[in-house]
Every structure is written in structure tokens, then in C-alpha cells.
Amino acid sequence: MKKINLRELYPDVYTTDFFVNVTEEVLDVIQTAQWLEAAYERRMYRHKAHYSLDCGNGIEKAAVFRTATPEDIFEEKQFQEQVYATVMKLPEKQAKRIYARYYLGMTVNEIAEVEGVDPSRVRDSIRRGLKQLVKYF
Incomplete structure (x- = not known):
């Protein structure tokens, strides 16, 4: 079990330090997500891309158009x-x-x-x- 600080992951929600014990698998998933996000930001910066690099798979549509209640x-x-x-x-x-x-x-x-x-x-x-x-x- 590893300790993580939720304030680092969710600075808008947690204004003070809040430590939680998580398993190795959860920590690996969190780190992988952070690395992928950093890589995405680098690609956008390098290619001067002010548009989505992952068009075509519906992510933008899902974010813009909410499902009907x-x-x-x-x-x-x-x-x-x-x-x-x-x-x-x-x-x-x-x-x-x-x-x-x-x-x-x-x-x-x-x-x-x-x-x-x-x-x-x-x-x-x-x-x-x-x-x-x-x-x-």
C-alpha cells in the first residue's frame, strides 16, 4: 500500500493535504494517466495544435453533448x-x-x-x- 495526497490530484476539491492508502495497481493507473496527459500536452505544444488530436473517437461529442435525462x-x-x-x-x-x-x-x-x-x-x-x-x- 502506498500513500497518495489527494490534494495533488484534485487541487480544486482538496485545499489541504489529504492522504489516502491505495494499492500498487491503483497507483500505477494514476501514474499512467498522468504520463499520458503530459505526453498529450507535449504533442499539442510541439505541433502547435490548438485542436483535439484525438478526433474521430467521439470524446469531443461526449464532452459537448450531454445525454438526455x-x-x-x-x-x-x-x-x-x-x-x-x-x-x-x-x-x-x-x-x-x-x-x-x-x-x-x-x-x-x-x-x-x-x-x-x-x-x-x-x-x-x-x-x-x-x-x-x-x-x-
Whole structure:
């Protein structure tokens, strides 16, 4: 068993010395992590890299984008239901077109082809419907 000072590892948390006994394996892991971090810093300095050197493995995405909590999921679901209900308050044609465009993922040309109308009419109808939706929110 080796003694380590947690103040050296976590200076923001421990303002005074706090010694803990750890096994050799834990000490090896801590030292390896410190060496890898120092090597990473040296590579960044040597290559004048102000960007991540480990792009592609998802570390940045995991750090930037947090996972959704059950509360977030519930709020998103409520919001989607509210938007859907508001869309259904629009005139039938506009509601169908907005539903097809944003919920079903159809393009304006596809909607126009299904309805047998000019794409500019569908585009204008969707634009007017979205303006009306803004009034509700």
C-alpha cells in the first residue's frame, strides 16, 4: 500500500493535504494517466495544435453533448405534442403540407407531385402556415 495526497490530484476539491492508502495497481493507473496527459500536452505544444488530436473517437461529442435525462425526454415529448396540436389548428391543407414536410420528411417537390400542384404553391402554403405557427408560440 502506498500513500497518495489527494490534494495533488484534485487541487480544486482538496485545499489541504489529504492522504489516502491505495494499492500498487491503483497507483500505477494514476501514474499512467498522468504520463499520458503530459505526453498529450507535449504533442499539442510541439505541433502547435490548438485542436483535439484525438478526433474521430467521439470524446469531443461526449464532452459537448450531454445525454438526455428522463426529464429532458419528457419535456421534449410534451413540446412535440404541443407543436403537433398547434399544427392541427391550421387549415387542413396547410396542416397536411407541414406535417408531410417536417414530420414525414418529404420534400416540397414530392408533396407537390402527390397533390398534383405546382411546387411554388406548396412552398408558399408552408411558409404562410409557419408564420401562423409563430403567432402561437
